Amino acid sequence: MGEDVAVTTLHDPESRGFASDNYAGAHPEVLAAIAAANGGHQVAYGEDVYTARLQEVMAGHFGDKARAFPVFNGTGANVLSLQSMLPRWGAVICVETAHINMDENGAPERIGGLKLLTVPAPDGKLTHELIDRQAWGFGDEHRAQPGVVSITQTTELGTAYTPGEIAALTTHAHDLGLTVHLDGARIANAAASLDLPLRAFTTDVGVDVVSFGGTKNGLLYGEAVVVLDPAASAGLPYLRKMDMQLTSKMRFVSAQLLALLDGDLWLRSAQHANAMATRLRAAVEGTEGLVITQPTQSNAVFAILPAGVADRLRTRFRFYDWNEATGEVRWMCAFDTTEADVDAFAAAIRHELIP
Structure with missing residues (x-):
């Protein structure tokens, strides 16, 4: 310990493309936060001081009821969120281009054990009329029961819902007895585009659970499930472990999220x-x-x-x-x-x- 270790860089650190924000490295401030969290012992599996502080910071952004569950990746965050919001016979209404439908290799269905009910949306955005295309068959034992509406902010097509649009969706969904999940892989980009705080288009307009994205915005790895309405989600601590998303050294995920959110x-x-x-x-x-x-x-x-x-x-x-x-x-x-x-x-x- 303490000896210098030679490190070989295998790529051109000045090379950047336009394929994905996932291609970017970790933000220097995030790497510094990981280093600052290192050293000594902290209790594993989320009983550390960084994860405790994360709860306070998330509450500042999303409201006093918010509770964050750090996870490894976005697919894990989405699957866990939806699993916790649905019974075994439940289904999710989403657009055809939703990440959960197009880019997660069947994980919501195979791992989550739920069904996706999709609708076309040329701009990537759900409307209450589109919800109604799949919100039917309640009580019919031959049909998977719609239970959750899932939207993405910003959408896979780069478009942003306004708070009014989300409020209309959540009101309609709740009137139908459905809860609302928001895939926030690029939630920070939405806030920047709308020039609004995070809670303005989530908590304040009726969203129940958020998959909060960090990797696309400078984290080395890590996302979080943020439960805004505790009544809409159950069993997350157990599901997170069952789905292999419980990290033992959680302080390093939480420290990254703190680097993002405990400041600007x-x-x-x-x-x-x-x-x-x-x-x-x-x-x-x-x-x-x-x-x-x-x-x-x-x-x-x-x-x-x-x-x-x-x-x-x-x-x-x-x-x-x-x-x-x-x-x-x-x-x-x-x-x-x-x-x-x-x-x-x-x-x-x-x-x-x-x-």
Whole structure:
């Protein structure tokens, strides 16, 4: 102990792309928080001082009833949330593009043991009319029973619900006897876009349980299930262990979340990522051959490119197709995206499209 250890960096730390905010490293302030939490012994499995402080900080953001359950990842947060909100025969109403439907490899169904009832939503946002397409069959033993409405803020298409839109959803859902889950993988980006505190579009408008995202906003790893209405969720301590989401050294997840939330790092990072997406859109919008397909209300830009352009661009900048059939692509910015990154990418796009 105490000897210097040689560390070899295997990548170019100045290389950044536009594929995902998950590609970004950990924010330096988060790494510093992990180091500060190290040393000595703390009680395992969440009985540490960092997790205790996290409860106080989460209550400051979401209200006195809020209780946070740190977990390893977003899929775990979503599965745990939904499991705790439903009986074994329960079902979740969500949009077709929801992460729980498209990108979690059946985990809600296979691990959570629940059914997803999906509806189409071109902008990624549920409405009470869309809820009604699946909110039926109550008492019918032949149909999985709708029990939860799940929305994503910001959505998988980069759009943000207003507090009024969420209030209308939660009121309608509660009137139907349903509870409301919010997948907040990019919840900080929504707050930055709306210029509102976190509780303004969660607790104050009737959301019951939140999956709070940290990894996409500068954490090394870690998310949290935040229960806003204790009556809407049951058994989370047991489910978290059963689903292998209970970390023994929880202080290191909690310390990261504290680095974000016990101050304004969460907001600063999200504001920057959003601003970089806005800059990118402004730099390429109106270029002949390119069509922007969604409002840019967070850190994502969606666009359609002519055939072959995306593949040529990807020789220099990594990003993903969103819809191969239409040529739609997704460009994501992160807390560490620079203006120079954006400008270089925008110049490459224009070079490909302008004769």
